[in-house]
Amino acid sequence: MKVSCLQENLAKGLSIVGRAVSPRSTLPILSHVLLATDGGRLRLSATNLEIGINCWIGARVEEEGTIAVPARTFIDLVNALPPDRVDMEGVVRTMTLNLRCGRSEANIKGMDAVEFPPIPMPEGEGGVRLDAEALRTAIAQVAFAAATDEARPILTGVLVQFEEDRVTLAAADGYRLSVRSVPLPEPVGEPFSVIVPARAMVELGRICADQEEPVLTTVTPDHNRILFQLTDVVLVSQLIPGNFPDYRQIIPRDRNTRTVVGTADLLKACRTAQIFARDGAHIVQFHVHLGTDLEPGRLVVSATSAETGDDVTQLDASVEGEPIEIAFNVKYLIDVLSVLGTPQVALDTTSSSSPGVLRPVGEEDFIHVVMPMHLGR
C-alpha cells in the first residue's frame, strides 16, 4: 500500500473512527484502526464489535493495499504531525507502516488486515432519509435517559420507531422516560421499529454535527444491524433484540397542576440545589404556589443536606391548577433541562407520588416523564 493524504483530513477521520476503538479488548485487532485504499480514497475503519465506523478521506493512491495499525499510537502520531502532506507506505513483509510528513519519518508496527472483523457496507439504494440536524437534537434529548447498567439490556437502548411521516426516539431507565419525534422528509412505506444501543446513538449524534446532507438509514436483511450513512462516514451498530416497553402507557394523560417557568432559571436553581443534594440521594424539593391577582405564582426549589447545609431558590412561575409539593432526583432534572431547547418549560404534575411531565413550551414533539422521589416517613 502506498498512499498520500493531508494531515488535517487524516486527523479528522481518525477522530471519527477512533470512538469505535475498543482499547481494553481481549482481541488485539480491536484496538487497531484499519487503513485501506478504496476507489481512489483512503478508508479508515474501527470497531468494538457493537459499533463499527468507516470513514473515507481524500487521498492519492499510488499502490492499493490494507494494513491495521494500533489506534492509540497512530492517532497520537498523526495529531503530533505538522499540517502537511502525509505519505504512507505499508510494508507487507514486516507488517509495518512507514509514514513521512514534513521532516518526520516514523515506522509503526501493525497487524495483518485479514484479521480485522468485516464491517457491513450499505447495499442497494433503499433506506429512510433523516434530517441530520433534527436527528442530532433528538438523540441529545433522548439518549441520556437510557439505562447505563446491564440489568435490563433493552433499556440500555434507544427505541427508534418509524411510522408514516415521523420517526420517534424513546429511551427510559426505569425512573424517567424521554420521547422525541421528528418529521421525516419522505414517509416510510411499512412502519417498523428497532432498538439501537444508546452508545451508538450518542456516536451518531456526534458525527451528525458536521453533516448537512440527510442521513440514510437501513436495517440489514437479518435485522441484526442498523447502518447510518452520512457523507463519507458509515456507522454500523448491532441492534438489541426484544420488545421495548410500551412507553405511551407511561405518559400520564391528565394533570392537576401546570407550572411554567424559565428553563435557564430552573436549570440554575437545580444546579444550586445539587450542591446540597449531592451528599444525600440527590433529592430536590419543589413547592408550587398559586399566584394571586397581585403577584405571580411561584416555584420554590430547595435542597437540604444534614452534612453540608441547605438552599432555597424562588422562581416566578405561571401556575394553573392546585398547589403541590413534589421531589425529584436533581440529576434527572439537570439532564433534561440541559437539552430542552426552549426558553420556557412546563412541568405537569398530578400528585407527589405520580410522575412529573416536562415539556418544552411551544414545542409539541418532546416529552420527558420523571418519577418523583419521596421521604419514606
Added chain:
Amino acid sequence: MGIRILSPEVASQIAAGEVVERPASVVKELVENSIDADAREIRVEVGQGGRRLIRVTDDGCGVPAAEAELAFHRHSTSKLASAEDLNHITTLGFRGEALASIAAVSRVTFLTRAAEEEAGTLLRLEGGRVVARRPVGRPPGTTVTVEDLFYNVPARRKFLRSEATERRHIDAWVTRYALAYPHLRFALTHDGREGFHSPGSGDLRDVLVAVHGVKTGAALLEIPEDPGSGSSIRVRGFVGPPSLHRGDRGGITLFVNGRWIQDARLAYAVIQAYHTLLPTGRYPVATIFISLPPEEVDVNVHPAKAEVRFQDGNEVFRVVQRAVRRSVLEQAHIPAASLPASPTWPGFRPSDRRPPVWAAQAQEPAVQPALPPREAPSGMPLLRVVGQVGAAYIIAEGPDGLYLIDQHAAHERVLYERMMAQREEGVPSQGLLEPEPVDLSPETAGLVEAHRESLRRLGFELEPFGGSTFLVRALPAVLAHARAAEVLADVARALQEGRSQVAEETEQAVMRRVCKQAAVKAGQVLTREEMEGLVQALERCASPRTCPHGRPTMIHISVAQLAREFGRE
C-alpha cells in the same frame, strides 16, 4: 412415713445447699469475709479443685476469741444490726449464713486473731459442731481451712464436676474479687502450684494484665469519666477495642457497687454498644463497674447474690451502653495488619504473637511521618488516596503509615450511617416508572406484608398484588440502580433471618442488607475521585473502622512495621 419436723442437722444441711453449691461458693464466701474484714492480702489455697482443701488466709481484723463460736451460728453477722440496715448495705456479706453453712457440710478449722488481742483462737468444727478449741499464736487475721467438702452430703458430692471445672469456677471468683478490689493482693494456688495473683497496686489495669495477659491487658480501653451525664449512676472500667473479641459472653464482667453480678440485660447493653463493630456471633471483652446509690439497687434477691434488681433498670442500661459506646468510638484503633501473613481462625489472633511489651521500646518509628498527624472528626486519620489494588481495596497513606481500605465494607459503612441519619426525616425513596411485580415465596411474602410499614419508612413502596406477589412502586434511592426483584428477595431473606428479633433490630437488619446491595462491589474499578469521595465520606462516619456487619473496613501497616519488613532497622 409420717410428717415430722427435720432435725436441726438435716435442716442446716439443706440450707447450706443454697449458699454452698460447689467449692467455688466456699471460696467466694470466705474471700468476701476477708474483704469485709479489711484485709490487704488474701491467699487462697485449693487442693483437688476444692474437694480436699480450701484455705483462705487474710491479714484482716480477725475475730475476737469470745466471738469465735458465734461466727458459726446461723444468721450471725457483724455486718448488720437491723432490717433497716438492709436498705444501705455496703458490705459484701450480710446474711450471716456463710460460715454456718460451710461448717455444716465440711470439716472446718478456724484460726483467727483479732488485732487488739494478744492470742489467737483455733476452732475445729465437723458437720457444724465444735470438736476442738484452743488458743494459739498467729499474726492478726484469719485463716479458714475447709476440708472434705460435702463429706456428709454424698448426694451433693456426686454432682460436683471435674476437678478442672471446679478449679475454673474458683479462678473466676478470685479474679472477680481481684478486679473489684485492685488495692488488695490476691494469691491463688492450686495443689501447691502458683496460679493467679494480683499485685495489689490499686491500679485496675495491673489486675487486668494479670487476668488477660500483657497484650490484651494493655489493649483495653479505659472508660472515661462522664461528669456531664447528671445521672446518679457512674460507670467506670475497661472495655476491649473492637479488634478484641471472643466467641462467648464470658469476657464481660460486671460489678455493681463493687459486687460481681450476672445480668443478661446489662451484658446485652455492653454488646449493644459494640453494635456493628464486631463480627456476627462474636462478643466483646469488658470489665465494668457500675456504682449507684445503695437504695437504688436491691442486692438481696438471690442467696448467692449474683443477681440484683435495679430501681430503674432502663436508665442503668442506657448509661452503661452509652459509656461503653463512647469509649469504643473515641479510642478504638484500626486493626493492625499482621505481617508476615499468618493463618487466622476464631480464637486465634495473630497479634498475640507479637513481641512482648518490653520490646516495644525498640519499635519507635524511625521514619518521620509524611503528613502531620491531623485527625478527622471521627478519630480516623486524614488519608491520601494512593491507588486501588485488585479492584477491591483502596490504598491510602496516613500520618503513620499505610492504610488498606476495603471499598465494599467502607461504602457499606458510609451508606449505613447515612441511612441511620435519614431515618429520622424519612429515607429518600425513588419511584419506579413502571411498578415491577415481584414474586416471593408464600412464607417470605407473609413476612414482607407484616413489615410493610417499616419497609415503607426505609423507602420501599410495596403493594400486595395477589398471592405472594408484590408490586414494587418505589425503592430506597440508594438502590436506584439495583433490580427490584433481587432487592426485595434479599430483604425478605433479611426479614426471615431476623424473625426472632425485636422490630428495631429487624429494621436495622434490613438496612444493613440494603446498604450491602447498594455499596460498590469488590471488582469495581473506581476513579481517583470516587476513591477520594469514599474515603472522605468514611472520615465523616461515627464508626469508620468497621462495616455494619462488624468486619474491619481498613487495615493499618505502620511506618515502623514497613521499616521492619524491609529490614531497615
